[in-house]
Amino acid sequence: MSSKQHTERGRIRVTGFDPEQVRQRDPLSDWTEESGGETEGRFERAWKRFKRNRSALIGLFVVGVLTLLAVFARPISVMGMTVQPFSLAPYDPTTIMYMNPDSSAGVYDSPTLSHPMGTDGDGRDLFSRLLYGGRYSISIGFIVVGLSATFGLVYGAISGYYGGWTDEILMRIVDTVYAFPGLILALIIVATLGGGYWQLVAAFAIPGWITYARLIRGEVLTIKENEYVMAAKALGARDRSVIFKHIVPNAMPPLIVYGTLNIGTVVIGVAALGFLGLGMPPGTAEWGTMLDQTRETLIQGPGGSIPWWATVFPGGAIFLFVMAMNMIGDGVNDAFDAQETGIEGQGGG
Amino acid sequence: MSLRRFILKRLLSIVPILFGVSVITFGLVHLTPGDPISQMTAMNPHMTAADEAQMRSRYGLDGPVWEQYLTWMGNVLTGDFGEVISSGQDVSSVILARLPETIVLGLFGWVFGLVIAIPTGIYAAVNKDQFADTVSRFVALSGISIPNFWLGLMLILIGALWLEIWTVLPPSRLPLYHPQMLFYLILPGITIGTAAAASIMRVMRTSMAEELNKEYVTAARAKGLPERQVILKHVLRNSLISVVTLAATLTASIVAGSVVVEVVFNWPGLGREFIEAINQREINLIMAITLFTGVFIVLANLLADILYAVLDPRIRYE
Numbered sequence: 192m193s194s195k196q197h198t199e200r201g202r203i204r205v206t207g208f209d210p211e212q213v214r215q216r217d218p219l220s221d222w223t224e225e226s227g228g229e230t231e232g233r234f235e236r237a238w239k240r241f242k243r244n245r246s247a248l249i250g251l252f253v254v255g256v257l258t259l260l261a262v263f264a265r266p267i268s269v270m271g272m273t274v275q276p277f278s279l280a281p282y283d284p285t286t287i288m289y290m291n292p293d294s295s296a297g298v299y300d301s302p303t304l305s306h307p308m309g310t311d312g313d314g315r316d317l318f319s320r321l322l323y324g325g326r327y328s329i330s331i332g333f334i335v336v337g338l339s340a341t342f343g344l345v346y347g348a349i350s351g352y353y354g355g356w357t358d359e360i361l362m363r364i365v366d367t368v369y370a371f372p373g374l375i376l377a378l379i380i381v382a383t384l385g386g387g388y389w390q391l392v393a394a395f396a397i398p399g400w401i402t403y404a405r406l407i408r409g410e411v412l413t414i415k416e417n418e419y420v421m422a423a424k425a426l427g428a429r430d431r432s433v434i435f436k437h438i439v440p441n442a443m444p445p446l447i448v449y450g451t452l453n454i455g456t457v458v459i460g461v462a463a464l465g466f467l468g469l470g471m472p473p474g475t476a477e478w479g480t481m482l483d484q485t486r487e488t489l490i491q492g493p494g495g496s497i498p499w500w501a502t503v504f505p506g507g508a509i510f511l512f513v514m515a516m517n518m519i520g521d522g523v524n525d526a527f528d529a530q531e532t533g534i535e536g537q538g539g540g
Numbered sequence: 541m542s543l544r545r546f547i548l549k550r551l552l553s554i555v556p557i558l559f560g561v562s563v564i565t566f567g568l569v570h571l572t573p574g575d576p577i578s579q580m581t582a583m584n585p586h587m588t589a590a591d592e593a594q595m596r597s598r599y600g601l602d603g604p605v606w607e608q609y610l611t612w613m614g615n616v617l618t619g620d621f622g623e624v625i626s627s628g629q630d631v632s633s634v635i636l637a638r639l640p641e642t643i644v645l646g647l648f649g650w651v652f653g654l655v656i657a658i659p660t661g662i663y664a665a666v667n668k669d670q671f672a673d674t675v676s677r678f679v680a681l682s683g684i685s686i687p688n689f690w691l692g693l694m695l696i697l698i699g700a701l702w703l704e705i706w707t708v709l710p711p712s713r714l715p716l717y718h719p720q721m722l723f724y725l726i727l728p729g730i731t732i733g734t735a736a737a738a739s740i741m742r743v744m745r746t747s748m749a750e751e752l753n754k755e756y757v758t759a760a761r762a763k764g765l766p767e768r769q770v771i772l773k774h775v776l777r778n779s780l781i782s783v784v785t786l787a788a789t790l791t792a793s794i795v796a797g798s799v800v801v802e803v804v805f806n807w808p809g810l811g812r813e814f815i816e817a818i819n820q821r822e823i824n825l826i827m828a829i830t831l832f833t834g835v836f837i838v839l840a841n842l843l844a845d846i847l848y849a850v851l852d853p854r855i856r857y858e
Contacts, residue, residue: 366557370560370834371837372795372833373796375799375833383569467799467803482693485693489693506689509687510687514681516685
């Protein structure tokens with residue numbers, strides 16, 4: 192029986208095909224109506240993957256806790272108004288516990304119940320200083336990354352989008368700054384401007400933007416070849432809106448990944464300058480500056496017992512924060528990476 | 541493009557960068573509000589304005605900035621970096637005296653990094669997503685996150701103060717090439733090499749795992765090569781290319797690391813000299829070391845590029 196006999200008016204009739212069966216069958220791909228819809232962008236999908244990544248969540252938790260501890264360590268007042276009245280730190284970070292010039296009582300006290308992390312070389316409560324010290328490192332880290340990412344984004348986008356001579360000149364400048372390790376430039380800038388909070392921000396933001404600029408430029412070079420960019424231009428969109436509405440949002444994932452990892456690098460850098468005695472003024476409860484003081488004691492040997500707590504705890508705080516930040520960064524990387532390569536996220540290890 | 545043309549092209553392209561490096565070096569230092577002369581004047585009330593002017597002209601600190609730059613650049617090109625203002629020593633002789641210390645330390649760090657990272661990276665990639673891999677990922681992440689100065693302090697605390705294996709400082713009269721110095725290199729070497737080891741390990745694992753999925757690996761296995769040979773001869777060679785790209789970045793981080801680590805261990809290298817120069821505002825010395833660092837890293841980048849082109853000929857045609 193040939194099928195021709197069954198066809199009417201030239202149509203091919205297919206037999207033995209049940210559309211219901213196809214609908215009920217397992218789909219061959221992960222594609223569903225919902226995931227294909229424009230309601231869920233790559234950022235939402237990345238966030239879904241990120242939420243399943245255990246180590247990234249631990250990192251997020253640790254960063255959150257350390258930040259909260261720093262905020263609530265001592266009351267904050269802005270222009271005479273107390274904005275934040277809580278005080279988790281038992282002592283003022285600058286208060287010297289025992290003011291007795293004749294004895295060294297209170298200097299390098301080992302951890303006890305009243306001083307859970309002991310006291311430092313000037314007899315100040317280490318635990319309080321540690322909580323308070325987070326304010327410098329953490330806030331500088333976020334501010335520097337915010338500033339350098341913003342500047343690098345605009346710079347790199349312009350360079351990549353316009354190309355030609357603009358690109359050539361802008362990238363030569365980047366290559367030149369790239370020849371110096373960030374820490375060396377930061378050292379010279381701090382030596383020039385002097386130590387202090389905003390000087391540190393400048394010291395790390397000024398050399399910091401170049402990696403963002405390179406990253407974004409590379410992304411823009413690929414993205415601008417896409418048809419939707421051509422379409423936007425054909426519709427008469429201005430350069431500015433093509434760059435910032437159509438290109439930049441698609442170039443964001445590597446920027447976000449690098450930015451997250453960069454916070455840790457900046458925090459280490461700030462602490463390193465503090466440790467070299469070039470960051471905050473001596474005696475500030477900044478994690479790196481605190482280590483500077485103990486180095487001298489370690490090298491000379493305090494005579495008798497070793498005040499290990501004055502070294503272990505401040506450095507441990509930096510390590511903990513940076514480690515947590517890097518765990519988040521890895522998680523963000525996996526979350527974006529997975530959707531690009533189509534490999535399902537397995538949760539972090 | 542032949543390899544020779546590629547190298548020539550890259551060599552030409554670093555000329556403007558080297559020029560930029562010198563401008564940045566000079567510019568950054570000359571933004572400093574107080575040069576040593578004004579510091580001396582402030583400390584010494586007997587110095588008259590005429591004395592100050594004389595001092596300035598002696599050290600080339602008078603005249604407009606661009607003129608100072610040209611004079612400085614001209615001197616630098618003939619190998620004259622000026623003198624250390626406080627001691628009158630030649631800057632170049634100070635640098636030459638300190639440089640070997642830093643090179644030895646940096647090399648030790650590099651070797652430590654490679655020796656630790658490559659076998660671990662291979663092992664982690666071969667056992668991907670198993671327990672050993674998870675552990676090595678965690679260790680690598682810690683290695684990247686640990687501040688090098690703290691690691692150094694902890695090593696001193698444990699190795700020198702608790703276990704008392706090392707003395708905190710090496711005996712100062714020991715010359716650098718004395719065999720016993722190898723022992724004193726261990727702690728600073730580990731400190732400076734840890735971050736590099738961790739980065740290499742991560743890159744090694746990722747690129748190796750990627751290579752292992754490729755078809756030539758299946759082909760090599762299918763023709764009956766022992767697994768050991770597949771990995772060490774075929775896969776390793778290809779994954780090492782990505783380590784070479786990383787090498788330039790890591791050299792920069794080792795150079796920066798040497799500044800901090802030399803201070804921690806009182807190692808008499810260029811890095812510690814740099815910090816001392818900054819504290820004493822010895823601008824000639826600051827400029828010379830900064831310029832030296834910049835040029836060194838530009839050359840390291842160039843070398844990595846060339847090596848990359850040799851290893852992977854596709855690069856030359858891009």
